[in-house]
Amino acid sequence: MEHIPENTHIHRDDEASKIGMWLFIFTEMLLFGGLFIVYSIYRYLHPVAFELAADELDVAAGTINTVILLISSMTIAMSVSAIQKGDRKKTLMFLGATLFLALMFLVNKYFEWGSKISHGLYPGSDSLHELGHGDTLFFGLYYFMTGLHALHIIIGVVLIATVMYRVYKSRVREDKYALLENTGLYWHLVDLIWIFLFPLFYLVT
Amino acid sequence: MSENLTPSGEPSYLQYKGRYRGIFAWIFSTDHKRVGLLYLWSIMTFFIVGAILGLLMKMELISPGKNIMGPQTYNGFFTLHGIIMIFLIVIPGLPAVFGNFFLPIMIGARDVAFPRLNLTSWWLYMLGAVVVLTSQFTGGGPPDTGWTFYAPYSFQTPTNMLPAVTGAFILGFSSILTGLNFIVTIHRMRAPGMSWFKMPLFPWSLYATAWIQVIATPIVGVTLLMIIAERTLNIGFFNPALGGDPILYQHLFWIYSHPAVYIMILPAMGAISEIIPTFSRKTIFGYKAIIASTVAIAFVGYFVWGHHMFTSGMSGVALYTFSILTFLVAIPSAIKVFNWVSTMHKASINLQTPFYWAVSFIFVFMIGGFSGLVLGALSTNVHLHDTHFVVAHFHFIVFGGTGFAFFGAMHYWFPKVFGRQYDAGWANIGWLTFFIGFVTLYGPMFYLGIAGMPRRYYDYVEVFHGGNIISSFGAIILIAGAGIIIANLVKSAIYGEEAKQNPWGGITLEWQVPSPPPLENFDEIPHITKGPYDYS
Numbered sequence: 001m002e003h004i005p006e007n008t009h010i011h012r013d014d015e016a017s018k019i020g021m022w023l024f025i026f027t028e029m030l031l032f033g034g035l036f037i038v039y040s041i042y043r044y045l046h047p048v049a050f051e052l053a054a055d056e057l058d059v060a061a062g063t064i065n066t067v068i069l070l071i072s073s074m075t076i077a078m079s080v081s082a083i084q085k086g087d088r089k090k091t092l093m094f095l096g097a098t099l100f101l102a103l104m105f106l107v108n109k110y111f112e113w114g115s116k117i118s119h120g121l122y123p124g125s126d127s128l129h130e131l132g133h134g135d136t137l138f139f140g141l142y143y144f145m146t147g148l149h150a151l152h153i154i155i156g157v158v159l160i161a162t163v164m165y166r167v168y169k170s171r172v173r174e175d176k177y178a179l180l181e182n183t184g185l186y187w188h189l190v191d192l193i194w195i196f197l198f199p200l201f202y203l204v205t
Numbered sequence: 206m207s208e209n210l211t212p213s214g215e216p217s218y219l220q221y222k223g224r225y226r227g228i229f230a231w232i233f234s235t236d237h238k239r240v241g242l243l244y245l246w247s248i249m250t251f252f253i254v255g256a257i258l259g260l261l262m263k264m265e266l267i268s269p270g271k272n273i274m275g276p277q278t279y280n281g282f283f284t285l286h287g288i289i290m291i292f293l294i295v296i297p298g299l300p301a302v303f304g305n306f307f308l309p310i311m312i313g314a315r316d317v318a319f320p321r322l323n324l325t326s327w328w329l330y331m332l333g334a335v336v337v338l339t340s341q342f343t344g345g346g347p348p349d350t351g352w353t354f355y356a357p358y359s360f361q362t363p364t365n366m367l368p369a370v371t372g373a374f375i376l377g378f379s380s381i382l383t384g385l386n387f388i389v390t391i392h393r394m395r396a397p398g399m400s401w402f403k404m405p406l407f408p409w410s411l412y413a414t415a416w417i418q419v420i421a422t423p424i425v426g427v428t429l430l431m432i433i434a435e436r437t438l439n440i441g442f443f444n445p446a447l448g449g450d451p452i453l454y455q456h457l458f459w460i461y462s463h464p465a466v467y468i469m470i471l472p473a474m475g476a477i478s479e480i481i482p483t484f485s486r487k488t489i490f491g492y493k494a495i496i497a498s499t500v501a502i503a504f505v506g507y508f509v510w511g512h513h514m515f516t517s518g519m520s521g522v523a524l525y526t527f528s529i530l531t532f533l534v535a536i537p538s539a540i541k542v543f544n545w546v547s548t549m550h551k552a553s554i555n556l557q558t559p560f561y562w563a564v565s566f567i568f569v570f571m572i573g574g575f576s577g578l579v580l581g582a583l584s585t586n587v588h589l590h591d592t593h594f595v596v597a598h599f600h601f602i603v604f605g606g607t608g609f610a611f612f613g614a615m616h617y618w619f620p621k622v623f624g625r626q627y628d629a630g631w632a633n634i635g636w637l638t639f640f641i642g643f644v645t646l647y648g649p650m651f652y653l654g655i656a657g658m659p660r661r662y663y664d665y666v667e668v669f670h671g672g673n674i675i676s677s678f679g680a681i682i683l684i685a686g687a688g689i690i691i692a693n694l695v696k697s698a699i700y701g702e703e704a705k706q707n708p709w710g711g712i713t714l715e716w717q718v719p720s721p722p723p724l725e726n727f728d729e730i731p732h733i734t735k736g737p738y739d740y741s
Contacts, residue, residue, distance in 0.1 A: 013318065013393055015393065016318045016319075016389050016392075016393040016394075017319070019388075019389050019392060019393070020318065020319060020322075020385055020386070020389045023385045023388060023389070023419055024385060026419060026420070027381055027385075027419055027420075027422070027423045028423070030420060030423035030424060031423040031424075031426055031427045032427070033423075033424070034423070034424045034427040034428060034457055034460075035427055037457075038431075038442060038453065038457075041450070041453060042448075045448075046448070123434070123438040123439060123440040123441075124438055124439035124440070129447065132448075133441075133447060133448025134448065136440075136441050136447050136448055137441060137442070137447070137448050137449065140434075140438075140440035140441055140442060140447075141442075143438075143440070144431070144434055144440060144442075148427075148430070
């Protein structure tokens with residue numbers, strides 16, 4: 001048992017914060033897990049419509065975003081290695097790259113959604129309702145799940161920017177980088193969820 | 206305030222002067238004890254509001270026809286009553302108040318693992334509460350779906366659902382953060398020598414509860430988000446007109462909300478498991494069996510949600526499965542009752558107010574539990590579904606179980622929390638009034654339900670009049686009892702006699718520190734060598 005100095009309220013336990021982050025990741029997976037259940041039930045009920053609707057999605061855009069996220073997962077992992085070695089400059093560089101890739105993902109998503117919406121394919125649209133129940137549910141789930149995922153990307157962007165600022169101010173450093181590590185864990189989670197969303201919506205046709 | 210100093214001269218947590226003054230010293234304090242009290246005051250305030258709503262509903266039901274409110278008002282009342290009582294009171298309830306206050310002390314720690322996150326969860330709780338309550342005063346009027354927000358009505362009703370559902374989502378977030386914090390605290394911060402099986406039972410119950418909070422809450426979170434999307438974007442997840450399935454909503458909702466019942470009751474059982482050995486002055490009977498049953502309840506509790514939906518439309522196999530699992534979950538609950546009663550056997554019992562609460566807890570919990578089996582059986586369920594029998598059942602469990610344990614814990618730990626002792630005479634009168642009122646209020650509902658009176662109607666036919674009169678008078682007695690209890694506690698917290706460090710002769714760690722505890726709880730972190738209830 002480590003010695004805790006008397007009359008202080010400062011208590012630092014990096015292991016604890018990592019466990020906390022893992023638990024949080026667990027809750028996130030269950031959050032999406034609920035949606036995966038809904039997806040599988042409606043896919044089971046409308047197999048043909050889901051197959052045809054999936055053909056409508058832009059596989060190229062999806063693939064590019066998958067590659068972007070995979071690379072960004074690598075760069076954030078490299079930034080963790082860099083801070084462990086005490087290399088502040090490289091840490092900032094890799095975090096900057098991650099941030100850039102995250103924004104690229106969002107830009108790509110914006111154009112992808114934009115083109116769907118311009119075709120009248122958005123929740124509640126008349127042309128979607130004319131296509132029938134299966135398509136309505138497919139695109140409903142598509143927008144809801146990728147939208148929720150994009151929201152997580154945006155939160156990730158804020159987190160990464162915060163960590164960059166703290167690395168810059170040397171508040172996250174060689175001997176104190178739990179925040180960076182946890183941000184990395186979060187970012188991998190966002191990546192992982194996309195790895196499931198991508199085949200479910202774009203590839204399984 | 207008393208000058209209660211620790212041996213090292215440190216002031217108590219109530220007197221500690223930090224960076225802020227006045228109310229800010231509380232709402233910005235990350236001290237787990239102050240956060241616990243923040244929750245206590247918020248929960249007590251909401252409880253008074255929720256109880257008054259309940260009383261007004263009983264006054265409406267005192268005779269057939271319209272008495273004090275029409276159908277739409279009544280719908281709004283039972284919805285708000287449910288939301289307040291479930292999301293704002295019994296789900297945070299014991300973990301947020303007594304868990305925050307006593308978990309670190311009972312495991313020999315100075316605080317929870319993430320004190321700032323702990324304060325954040327209270328802020329989120331308040332934010333959620335405010336958002337929920339704005340639904341009453343804005344938009345299309347008070348929500349009228351009941352606290353379950355069943356689809357498709359929840360996205361078709363013109364009433365103001367969005368704030369209610371959003372608020373419930375935020376409250377879920379707050380609950381997750383508390384659970385996460387407790388799991389990490391228990392894993393990382395137990396005092397040296399406190400192995401898992403030397404940990405007291407209240408922390409054990411909080412541990413099992415915290416896992417339910419972490420695992421189950423996200424499901425309702427995403428379900429509520431889907432309701433929000435249904436209302437704003439008309440997606441069609443649960444809308445049959447667009448191919449969606451309303452039954453799916455019920456499944457997703459109860460996947461969380463049934464385990465949530467165990468979020469409510471497990472910490473209550475934990476508190477009872479603390480009170481009974483202390484006043485029996487005896488080791489608890491079957492310490493490990495209680496732990497095993499706690500874990501078993503938490504586990505099996507995940508697989509019984511379908512018993513809320515026996516009449517909604519499910520396959521026969523699903524019905525049988527959910528029914529038998531429901532019967533299974535009764536076994537660990539019964540094990541606990543046997544253990545508590547066996548602990549009292551041949552004990553020289555110290556009859557004090559907390560013990561009265563604990564014993565009456567066992568009484569009402571058993572009635573609630575047995576009536577749960579009546580509802581868990583398929584054939585009787587069809588007859589009793591959505592009748593007052595169900596209302597009686599879950600009030601016996603949730604109000605009788607969790608509520609009695611909450612008041613019991615309040616009277617048990619009161620001297621430790623405030624450093625003052627309450628007036629035992631008034632506390633006993635309050636308890637007796639409350640208990641009589643409780644049984645008079647909810648007892649007749651069993652009969653009314655069997656006779657066929659449905660729930661959630663502001664009116665009824667003449668034949669149900671007798672039972673409803675008794676029930677409504679019970680509500681008045683119960684409110685009087687609650688008034689006595691709260692007045693006595695509030696008065697005692699300010700003017701009561703100074704409490705001793707260990708007024709009940711308890712031997713868990715919280716009784717080894719001064720009343721009220723100093724800011725850092727312990728001058729020196731204790732080394733644990735004995736089990737938690739070793740009275741030898």
